[in-house]
Amino acid sequence: MSGVARPEQRRSPARTQPDADATRRLELVVAHILQWGIGVSVALVAIGVALMLIDGISPLDPTFPPFDPRVVVAQMLALEPAGFLWLGLALTIATPSVRVAASLVGYLRQGDRRMVLVSLGILAVIALSIVIAGTGGG
């Protein structure tokens, strides 16, 4: 199974034209991540909204359960709308980062160092926003 040597694409150190096939494959992987990520998110949010309607919760109620990843599963098991809504919304926000992570892997395989750096840079900004928002108070 592992007898076939994987053709690594490092043909020249300063390759300027990206490999068209590898780029196309990566585009399709990213497209599917986006479509699936948003599809599952919307489905979760739809369940949450349905439960909201059943429970008679009004969006104009000034209080709402805060986002707490540790209790989301428990909320879902208890069929609380907040659990489904939070998981759906968090997955929505995370989906673009997942596709950047997939791009990082793709560009690593292609040996495209500059795009690897770009991908890492984007993930670093996202990580920074989590750190700053999570610890900055508010």
Add this chain to the structure above:
Amino acid sequence: MTVALLMAAGGIAAGAFGSLLGLGGGVLIVPLLTLGFGLPLREAVGVSLVSVIVTSSAAAGVYLERHVANLRLGMSLELFTAIGALVGGLVAFLLPERVVAGLFALLLAYTAATMTRRALARPEAPTPVTAMPSPAADAPAAAATDAVAAESPTGPGAAVPAESPADPAQTADGGFVGSLSGPGYAVRRYPFGILGSLFAGLVSAILGVGGGIVKVPLMNLGMGVPLRVATATSNLMIGITASASAIVYLFRGGIDPYVAGPTALGVFVGAAVGSRVSHRIDVRILRVLFIVVLAYTAWQMAMKALG
């Protein structure tokens, strides 16, 4: 219960209008939630950001599948929109609501002016900014101006794009910027693109919009990217841009799930419906109507800003 349904219906309307007129949802969702439902502006912005990620990512998935969006270009610019958005998300929590309302009024007025100019200049070529691509309808309109990017020829003789302003072989410098170019076009002025992207990120985070209204002209007019590719790539970039600031709103309690749920769901459904009926609807009358709505909303926001 009724309010949740009303909010979802408002989201459907915002999503459908947005995709029919080539606007992002944000420019409609924020006024809907603040002026329509009386929610605080910052909360509306947080909810809008989430809704914008939903529609733009769904659209970007389709655009990538059709090989229209430029992943490399999008990523190398979204690094900077994300930085702008992170800063903007933090600044947004320091700005008084009246300042945000004033800025939003300016954005609405600018959007209305852009649409008016477009309506007068080229009545039958809508420019989708955050529209969800429909299965078949978006190709003909865009092909009129951007045959370059069309994957399949739209008719006999249409296979060869007659004009491409810059020949990649002549202008691509063979370096990083050269590798960002696509078939039939060469990316120019990348440093200008970086600056514009930082600005687009700031605008997006403070006002809760995707920022396509900045990114599309930036790439199209500023960097020599065909309109169709710029539109598709903008949709791709919006996801990361909006998520960088949405994280700040999420962790700082700026997103109410009971508002975000019905709204985002409505916008998703509305955008999907809008993109499927867009080829059957004459958007010219719709656009005129909408310019009036935007102008009125801009006035309302300005009043909110002035107290």
